[in-house]
Amino acid sequence: MFLENMIKIWQRYDYVFINGLFGTLWLALITVVVGTILGTLVALMRLSHSRILYGITGVYIEVLRGTPILLQLYFFWLLLPKIVPVTMSDTACIIVALIVNSSAYVAEVIRAGIQAVDKGQTEAAKSLGMSDRNMMQHIILPQAVKNILPALGNEFIVMVKETSLASVFFVGELMTAYKTVQSTTFLALPSLTIAGLIYLIVTFVLTKLLRLLERRLQASD
Amino acid sequence: MTKQVQDQVLIRVEGLSKSFGKLHVLKQIDQHVNLGEVVSIIGPSGSGKSTFLRCLNLLEIPEEGHIWFDGVDITGRDGANARRRLFSKAGGIDIDKHRQKIGMVFQHFNVFPNLTVLENITLAPVLEKKEPKAQAVARAEELLERVGLLDKRDEYPRKLSGGQKQRLAIVRALAMEPEVILFDEPTSALDPEMVKDVLTVIRDLAESGMTTVIVTHEMGFAREVSDRVLFMEDGRIAEEGTPEEIFGSPKNPRTAEFLSKVL
Numbered sequence: 317m318f319l320e321n322m323i324k325i326w327q328r329y330d331y332v333f334i335n336g337l338f339g340t341l342w343l344a345l346i347t348v349v350v351g352t353i354l355g356t357l358v359a360l361m362r363l364s365h366s367r368i369l370y371g372i373t374g375v376y377i378e379v380l381r382g383t384p385i386l387l388q389l390y391f392f393w394l395l396l397p398k399i400v401p402v403t404m405s406d407t408a409c410i411i412v413a414l415i416v417n418s419s420a421y422v423a424e425v426i427r428a429g430i431q432a433v434d435k436g437q438t439e440a441a442k443s444l445g446m447s448d449r450n451m452m453q454h455i456i457l458p459q460a461v462k463n464i465l466p467a468l469g470n471e472f473i474v475m476v477k478e479t480s481l482a483s484v485f486f487v488g489e490l491m492t493a494y495k496t497v498q499s500t501t502f503l504a505l506p507s508l509t510i511a512g513l514i515y516l517i518v519t520f521v522l523t524k525l526l527r528l529l530e531r532r533l534q535a536s537d
Numbered sequence: 538m539t540k541q542v543q544d545q546v547l548i549r550v551e552g553l554s555k556s557f558g559k560l561h562v563l564k565q566i567d568q569h570v571n572l573g574e575v576v577s578i579i580g581p582s583g584s585g586k587s588t589f590l591r592c593l594n595l596l597e598i599p600e601e602g603h604i605w606f607d608g609v610d611i612t613g614r615d616g617a618n619a620r621r622r623l624f625s626k627a628g629g630i631d632i633d634k635h636r637q638k639i640g641m642v643f644q645h646f647n648v649f650p651n652l653t654v655l656e657n658i659t660l661a662p663v664l665e666k667k668e669p670k671a672q673a674v675a676r677a678e679e680l681l682e683r684v685g686l687l688d689k690r691d692e693y694p695r696k697l698s699g700g701q702k703q704r705l706a707i708v709r710a711l712a713m714e715p716e717v718i719l720f721d722e723p724t725s726a727l728d729p730e731m732v733k734d735v736l737t738v739i740r741d742l743a744e745s746g747m748t749t750v751i752v753t754h755e756m757g758f759a760r761e762v763s764d765r766v767l768f769m770e771d772g773r774i775a776e777e778g779t780p781e782e783i784f785g786s787p788k789n790p791r792t793a794e795f796l797s798k799v800l
């Protein structure tokens with residue numbers, strides 16, 4: 317009976333779920349990509365000689381990691397339309413919130429990745445008279461990437477799941493797809509199970525791919 | 538020794554002090570290095586040899602004292618404020634430009650694993666001295682030839698042995714055409730069979746007239762190549778003299794005691 321319902325739902329509404337999945341993957345991707353750019357800036361500010369930048373970025377990271385992501389989504393959803401001169405859709409507000417949230421986690425990942433590079437590399441670059449900027453760009457960051465990439469992959473997998481919170485605001489993604497289907501079929505549990513299975517398959521595949529990447533990176537040492 | 542040590546001071550150190558927290562590592566050191574001179578620093582582990590060397594190119598910032606390089610006080614006029622001044626170019630000293638004149642070779646090589654052998658050598662000259670790429674490559678190849686590594690020019694350092702890595706590190710430092718080169722125990726991390734190749738490169742360099750300061754536990758080598766030997770203990774230069782004086786008839790009983798342990 318349950319299985320039959322699931323099959324029926326899938327046959328009729330597969331495109332809704334699949335569109336939802338693409339929404340989810342797209343949301344997670346843009347969040348992590350833009351979050352990485354922003355997070356790199358935050359990490360570099362945190363590692364700079366400036367105490368002020370160190371302090372500001374410290375607060376930034378603490379606040380974003382110390383409050384629930386759902387709260388942050390509400391916060392930006394309420395705040396942005398008030399302060400931004402152009403009209404912003406709910407989706408845009410939520411994307412900004414997700415990016416900002418992700419940047420805090422990514423910043424810590426990048427900072428740790430940079431600090432894991434052997435201190436001797438910094439000293440060698442400095443002893444050659446290299447500027448901080450050139451040292452970062454040509455010596456430290458290329459080596460830190462190996463430490464950072466797997467963690468970024470992980471952040472992507474986390475985001476595939478976390479973006480489900482965007483369904484609260486009916487942003488097009490997999491959890492919203494579930495809501496749409498259950499509200500027309502009134503078959504909540506089978507619909508939810510389908511969404512769950514899709515999440516499971518996607519995170520499973522992504523995790524496997526990540527392991528593969530990690531092994532590749534290790535082999536190149 | 539055939540070469541002539543000119544009596545021109547390249548580095549002068551006065552009242553140099555450095556602490557790590559409560560630990561007094563360097564205590565009021567006065568020293569100098571002449572142009573073309575080869576100075577060895579020996580002494581027990583923890584006596585401050587590395588810290589002294591690292592102060593010379595400001596990898597460590599001394600709290601007190603002055604370091605004149607080519608007649609310029611690189612610590613700023615007032616040692617007490619040296620740290621603040623060094624990190625702002627407004628202080629008048631460009632720390633990067635200063636370091637370009639001082640090569641350094643480390644115990645653990647610190648070659649850049651993400652760059653090929655050739656790139657390791659050409660990176661800093663091209664980026665920091667705006668040297669034309671072709672010229673930098675040509676000189677890098679010449680240097681590699683000299684240390685027997687030319688066939689490795691396109692390899693990554695992970696393919697090199699310890700001794701080859703250290704020779705690469707030396708060549709990388711030389712490519713900046715420094716006025717002095719500092720060695721911090723360059724052979725201590727090497728397997729015994731690789732020590733000789735590296736020492737040969739350093740000896741050739743020293744004999745070619747390059748101003749050299751070397752911290753080493755290779756007493757035979759220090760005796761052979763040095764113009765002057767410093768014995769360091771507990772943050773001070775406890776004794777200095779020619780190799781004959783230090784190794785032949787040390788005046789300080791602590792020097793004698795140290796030498797009797799390591800020889």
Ligand SMILES: Nc1ncnc2c1ncn2[C@@H]1O[C@H](COP(=O)(O)OP(=O)(O)O)[C@@H](O)[C@H]1O
Binds near residue numbers: 560585
């Ligand atoms: N960055 C540092 N922080 C704290 N202590 C240090 C640091 N570098 C060196 N020291 C300490 O300073 C002392 C002298 O060290 P070092 O100059 O490396 O001696 P050496 O090279 O003669 O063995 C040692 O006791 C060492 O533990």
Ligand SMILES: [Mg+2]
Binds near residue numbers: 586587721
């Ligand atoms: Mg040492």
